[in-house]
Amino acid sequence: LLAERAFARESFEFAWPEGCLLLGFLGAAALSSVTALWPHLAADSVSDLLKMTIVFFFIVNCANTERRLRGVMWIMVIGGLLPAAGTLRNYLQGNMVDGRAAWVGIFANPNELAYGLVILLPLAAYLATGLGLIPRLALLGVALVYVAAILVTFSRGGVLGLGAVLGLYAWRKRSILLQGLVALLVVAGLILAGRFWSRGEDFKNLNADVSFRQRLATSQAGLAMFADHPLLGVGLGCSVIAWPLYAPEGLYTRGALVTHNTFVQALGETGAIGFIPFILFVGFGLYHARKLALESSGSGSANLGAGIEIAVWGFVVCGLSGGYVLTWFPYILFGLAASARQITGKTR
Helix, strand or coil: CHHHHHHHCCCCCCCCCHHHHHHHHHHHHHHHHHCCCCHHHHHHHHHHHHHHHHHHHHHHHHCCCHHHHHHHHHHHHHHCHHHHHHHHHHHHHCCCECCECCCCHHHCCHHHHHHHHHCHHHHHHHHHCCCCHHHHHHHHHHHHHHHHHHHHHCCHHHHHHHHHHHHHHHHHHCCHHHHHHHHHHHHHHHHHHHHHCCCCCCCCCHHHCHHHHHHHHHHHHHHHHHHHCCCCCCCCCCHHHHHHHHCCCCCCCCCCCCCCCHHHHHHHHHHHHHHHHHHHHHHHHHHHHHHHHHHCCCCHHHHHHHHHHHHHHHHHHHHCCCCCCCCCHHHHHHHHHHHHHHHHHHHC
């Protein structure tokens, strides 16, 4: 990053205001580790967030042309085939946990795997614009592999995120044919999911669904953590430590749970001092991606802005049922959004 800036003889780009808001969130997280319930775990979490922050600024400062930005997206889309194919292989071989397929490492959690693939679909759609028939068919094949992998994770949050990004993409394209195809795909996916759903929990009878109740309970506990620690929260990454102290009585769990809502997680773990810059970071990122899509209507920049915006919406929808503050993808996506905005500004 420093070498790129030095050789280019350009100043460091902070991507106002997103970059400064991210630094504010990082600073609040560092402060929260001082008063955290487990300072060592909070400090480790801040170290991870620091790496994610560096990646955000790396994208903003180094992916500073449309060609470079597309290169980053191509690497993400091609790289996504590995966890997707690994998940499908595990599903076909019967290597599942609680009836759900996943992969390894950070993709060993079916929910995080599904959410990671959901955000790649709009990026693949953007990359397909302006290409010939063969590359478009190849990207369509990649997208179908993603969709199949998302479905076999049996992640309800992932399925909702998939529906959201497909619906938004079809709506923005304003093509009746495309909207019909997406509707057909959604119906076919629901039929297949209903027939082959191997997970114990589905979308029926949610009031009696233990997993669904646990997710609601983690959000209630996260709000209680914030009420007790309104300024700095319980410490970044420490909601899992605080869970036994704030879990509702009589709720069955097999262990401590992290807050299953990204925004409540930020509130409970970093308090108001961290939540405000985090939610503004997300909000401004969405606003600028949407603005790019609208102001550049009919151009390649519009497709770029729309692709990133829909990917961010995928993160938001999935984040309502999962705690994804300490995952790489939002910071990569907002780095792409900030970089795209700066590139468009330079070419005007």
